[in-house]
Amino acid sequence: MNSLIKPVGSLALVVLLLSGLTSFSTNSPELVPEPTNDVPETNHSEWDNSTPETSEFNISVKEGDKEDPGIWVSPGDHKPKVIVEEPAPPVANFTAYPLSGVVPLNVTFNDSSSDAEEYSWDVDGDGLEDSNASDFVYRYDKEGIYNVSLIVTNKDGSHTKVVENCINVTANPSLSIVKLTDGYDVDDPSSYEVEVGSPIVWSYNISNKGDVPLTNIFVNDSVEGPVGVIAYLGVGEYNDSLNLSNTSVEGVYQNAVTASTTYDDVEVNSTDVSYYFGVNASIDIESSIGDPVSDVQIQCLVFEWTYNVTNNGNVDLTEVVVQDNSSSISIDRITVDADNILEPNESWVYSASATTEHGWNEVILANVTAYYNGTEKNFYAFDEVLFHYVGGT
Structure with missing residues (x-):
């Protein structure tokens, strides 16, 4: 006797373990416009009494209707075994490496979910998708501690995994x-x-x-x-x-x-x-004669005067030389200084003398030079003084 298996409910995955099944077919509107108890022999699976090898088939079964009446089988002496699998939604899981570092930090994310078909990653905690790949590398360019979430889906559902404070990115601005x-x-x-x-x-x-x-x-x-x-x-x-x-x-x-x-x-x-x-390598020379533009009447044959030389700069001076424009004048330093260094604000006195004759009219231009021996170069100091004298009787 032929029998009709017509499952009721939603689409399910069915495994038929059939012994002695030689063929099976699905009725279509062209072959069986309306299912009845009298099914033509050409439209059902035939069974024999032999013991053939067991075969396994995965088929989709849905509720029959007028256009698609279902699947017809002839059980004979063997009963088909129907196994209905439960829905298998995915389970989200992932790994990330490294979990910390300085910017810019490249982190590799790898999916380790079960039964996942689609992926949606948010790895910077802004609520927006950063990748839909199963595995990828993300670059963090800003310091912070980031939550990471992965949503996986398949035909049976979805699952979300969130790891708070997952990635720690530090910065070292300098x-x-x-x-x-x-x-x-x-x-x-x-x-x-x-x-x-x-x-x-x-x-x-x-x-x-x-x-x-x-x-x-x-x-x-x-x-x-x-x-x-x-x-x-x-x-x-x-x-x-x-x-x-x-x-x-x-x-x-x-x-x-x-x-x-x-x-x-x-x-x-x-x-x-x-x-x-x-x-400031600076030096000053002054004459005891006084006003350099005044005429001084000399009433003796030997005329004597002094020069006062002062370091008015801010560095030590050496190689101090006083001279004038007349070869008849002798100049000698009176001040005794053992180290021969004219220090800032220090003064040396020089004596000068000349032999005069009646009617001599002499213009004296005296000068002083000195040096500061710097660390990289020498600095030059210079000054001069002008005065005028007239030889008397």
Whole structure:
């Protein structure tokens, strides 16, 4: 007797383990327009009494209707075994490596879910999909602690896995600035000397020593004021386009330059101090005769006077020489100084004498020279004095 198996309900996966099944077929509207108990022999599976090898079939079964009446089988002496599998929704799972590091941080995400067919990743915690691949690499360019979620789906459902504080990305923003004075990195006040009144040029070398790009870097000099702004400085880059200039002043000059910006509301800065020493190699000579434009009447054959030589600069002077334009005048230093160094504000006295004759009209131009032996070069000091005398009877 033929029998009709007509399952009721939704679509399910059915495995028929049939013994002795030689063929089976599905009725179609063309073959069986209306299912009845009298099914033609050509439209059902036939069974025999032999014991053939067992075969396994996966078939989809749905409720029969007029157009698709279902599947017809002839069981004979063997009964088909029907196994209905339960729905198998996916289970989300994943691995990530590394879980921490400094920006820019590349993290590899690998799916380890069960029965997943589709994927949706949010790895930066912004609620937006970052990838729909099963495995991928994501680059973190900003410091932070990130939640990671994976949603997997298949025909039977979906599942979400969320790992809070999964990825820890740190940043190390760092700046470096070097201030050059006339091209020299001067860290010692006495190591670079310039003559007072000469031009000075400062240049600034700003480098990004960290692992994140920096923007809007302000450069300011503690004495000279604002230097400029660097709009962008990438990792490992440097900028040496900024400079200032001025005229050197006397003595030790010290100023500090600072480069500063912020990264994620954290202040990033660097400071460098620079120096120079303004040399004032200066000397003064004065005559005891007095007003250099006055005529002095000399009433004796031997005329004597003095020169007073003073270091009115800020450095020690050596090789001090006093001379004049007349070969008839003898000059000798009266002041005794064992080290022969004319120090700042120190004075030496020189005696001078000349033999006169009646009617002599003499214009004396005396001068003094000296040197300061600097660390890099010598500085020259010079002064002169003019006076006039007339030989009497």
